[in-house]
Amino acid sequence: MTEPILTARNLVKRYGRVVALDHADFDLYPGEILAVIGDNGAGKSTMIKAISGAVVPDEGEIMLEGKPVLFSNPMEAQQAGIETVYQNLALSPALSIADNMFLGREWRKPGIAGRLFRQLDRPAMEKFARDKLSELGLLTIQNIGQAVETLSGGQRQGVAVARAAAFGSKVIIMDEPTAALGVKESRRVLDLILDVKSRGLPIVLISHNMPHVFEVADRIHVHRLGRRLCVIDPKEHSMSDAVAYMTGAKMPEQMEAA
Numbered sequence: 001m002t003e004p005i006l007t008a009r010n011l012v013k014r015y016g017r018v019v020a021l022d023h024a025d026f027d028l029y030p031g032e033i034l035a036v037i038g039d040n041g042a043g044k045s046t047m048i049k050a051i052s053g054a055v056v057p058d059e060g061e062i063m064l065e066g067k068p069v070l071f072s073n074p075m076e077a078q079q080a081g082i083e084t085v086y087q088n089l090a091l092s093p094a095l096s097i098a099d100n101m102f103l104g105r106e107w108r109k110p111g112i113a114g115r116l117f118r119q120l121d122r123p124a125m126e127k128f129a130r131d132k133l134s135e136l137g138l139l140t141i142q143n144i145g146q147a148v149e150t151l152s153g154g155q156r157q158g159v160a161v162a163r164a165a166a167f168g169s170k171v172i173i174m175d176e177p178t179a180a181l182g183v184k185e186s187r188r189v190l191d192l193i194l195d196v197k198s199r200g201l202p203i204v205l206i207s208h209n210m211p212h213v214f215e216v217a218d219r220i221h222v223h224r225l226g227r228r229l230c231v232i233d234p235k236e237h238s239m240s241d242a243v244a245y246m247t248g249a250k251m252p253e254q255m256e257a258a
């Protein structure tokens with residue numbers, strides 16, 4: 001079997017007396033969509049934050065392409081090629097689509113105009129943004145200078161995903177990307193996720209939506225009480241199995257045998 005691209009072992013994170021991560025393990029393989037499911041408070045977000053640099057674990061190890069990494073902040077994870085689309089999308093509504101694609105990593109003009117006067121290379125940024133959106137079939141968004149606040153929820157999600165796909169060279173993490181969307185918009189976002197996968201980027205998808213998870217995931221990581229309980233193949237398990245594992249109503253077979 002191929003080696004995982006991203007691995008975590010024995011992650012521990014405590015908030016006072018609350019143990020959000022209790023020796024959690026995680027494995028993501030190249031090119032796959034790995035869904036992460038679990039009850040409220042199971043520690044999914046904390047695990048994803050540890051992997052994406054938003055939380056520094058108290059214990060444990062994270063390895064990217066077999067090498068140990070220690071991210072002190074999200075920027076360090078981004079520089080290593082891990083992009084996260086958070087639930088709140090982290091977009092600036094008043095800014096344009098192109099500006100949002102580049103938030104915090106704007107391109108400066110070449111030469112003295114950029115270096116000394118910090119002038120932005122708008123034409124290059126707009127071309128890049130347009131190219132990325134059209135690559136992902138998001139060119140229903142006509143005007144790259146349009147403010148993000150004028151877009152629909154699904155289109156905003158599209159911008160956030162396109163941004164992640166544009167800059168995430170190794171791994172894309174999505175936290176509940178369809179939670180706030182209607183049926184049609186969810187459909188588009190799921191297609192977008194499959195499209196990003198077809199470009200070879202592995203995706204971690206945190207979701208409470210079982211039909212969405214079972215439609216797109218190659219494997220499902222079930223998180224319970226701060227750690228990975230099991231990983232299941234959606235072709236071999238039903239949605240009710242998954243929910244039963246998540247809630248503790250049923251134990252996975254390999255654990256029953258143990």
Ligand SMILES: Nc1ncnc2c1ncn2[C@@H]1O[C@H](COP(=O)(O)OP(=O)(O)OP(=O)(O)O)[C@@H](O)[C@H]1O
Pocket residue numbers: 015018019020038039040041042043044045046047
């Ligand atoms: N910043 C924090 N301060 C204190 N406690 C926290 C913090 N973040 C998370 N926790 C606690 O850690 C536990 C795990 O939370 P986490 O958000 O990781 O779970 P989750 O599985 O993502 O839940 P949900 O599905 O509800 O988003 C919870 O008990 C939560 O209250």
